[in-house]
Amino acid sequence: MANNQSRSNTRTKSGAKKSTSGRSSSRSSSKKKTANQTPLERLVRSREFTATLTFLAGVLTLLLAVPFGANGIWGTLQTFYYAVLGLAGAVLPPLLLFFGVLRVLNRNSGKFAIKSLEILLLFFLIGGMLYVFNGVPFVQNKQDGGAWTFGSGISVHFSGMMHDEIGPIASGGFFGALFGGFCYMLGNSTALAFVLLLILILADLMFLFGITLYKVF
Numbered sequence: 001m002a003n004n005q006s007r008s009n010t011r012t013k014s015g016a017k018k019s020t021s022g023r024s025s026s027r028s029s030s031k032k033k034t035a036n037q038t039p040l041e042r043l044v045r046s047r048e049f050t051a052t053l054t055f056l057a058g059v060l061t062l063l064l065a066v067p068f069g070a071n072g073i074w075g076t077l078q079t080f081y082y083a084v085l086g087l088a089g090a091v092l093p094p095l096l097l098f099f100g101v102l103r104v105l106n107r108n109s110g111k112f113a114i115k116s117l118e119i120l121l122l123f124f125l126i127g128g129m130l131y132v133f134n135g136v137p138f139v140q141n142k143q144d145g146g147a148w149t150f151g152s153g154i155s156v157h158f159s160g161m162m163h164d165e166i167g168p169i170a171s172g173g174f175f176g177a178l179f180g181g182f183c184y185m186l187g188n189s190t191a192l193a194f195v196l197l198l199i200l201i202l203a204d205l206m207f208l209f210g211i212t213l214y215k216v217f
Contacts, residue, residue, distance in 0.1 A: 051103030058096030079168065084160040084172020087130070088123035097120065110183050118208045125201045127166025131157070132184055132193045135171040152184045204208065 002042070007115040065080040068074070082089045095116045102109040139156045140148055142165075155176045172180055179200075183193040 008030070037171045040148065045178065047103055051100050054096055054103060055100030058093050058098075061089070061096060062093035065089055072186065079162060080190065082168035082173060083158060086123070086127035086171070086176045087169050088127065088173070089169075090120060090121050091123055118204055122201065124175040125197055125204060126180055127172035128178075128180030128183060128197050129176075130170060131146045131172030131176040131180035132197070134189055135177055136184055136190070137164070137178065138166045138171065141154070146189070148184075150181050153181050153184075185214055 029035060061081070064078050067078070070078065085092060099116065101107055102112055135157045136148060136153065138160060139153045142156050142160065143152065154174070157166070157171065157177050158174055160166040161171065161173070171177075175188065180193060183196040184190070186192065186196070
């Protein structure tokens with residue numbers, strides 16, 4: 001009995017030594033990988049770097065979102081900014097700034113990133129409604145009553161926004177033209193596009209606020 005117990009104790013100690021040595025080897029290998037990284041690679045992978053980039057992007061988009069009445073290159077950049085994002089351009093800066101702050105504080109930013117995408121999608125869908133009611137008639141008038149197509153509907157609409165022929169916010173912007181134009185293309189009907197976009201908006205709101213049919217009824 002004493003011999004068996006001593007053998008078992010010896011096996012336990014040897015197993016513990018192996019696990020400890022395995023952990024130490026994994027730690028040393030991870031340290032070697034970190035040491036082999038260049039300073040630029042360590043900087044890019046660091047949390048502070050992504051937080052700084054996000055915060056700077058928030059500041060830049062905030063400057064683009066605020067109408068200063070500037071001309072020249074800055075005025076063109078502002079026009080392009082809203083021509084692409086439409087109404088969503090007004091909510092993108094605070095989302096980026098808040099996301100950067102969360103990264104600095106080392107908070108869980110994954111859920112906020114998902115919610116931010118849902119918020120942007122909501123404004124893109126609202127932009128789609130604006131495009132259906134404002135952008136589509138603009139394109140049709142520019143084509144002298146010609147048939148509306150998805151491709152021409154986007155290109156003519158974007159060109160009109162860049163040349164200040166139609167307001168980018170009031171007409172939904174480029175992403176609004178994508179969503180609204182797709183829904184309008186399904187039946188060439190304003191009413192059908194409105195109903196489809198309304199359903200998508202309600203679905204997005206349910207995901208955004210965690211509303212289920214069980215909670216509603």
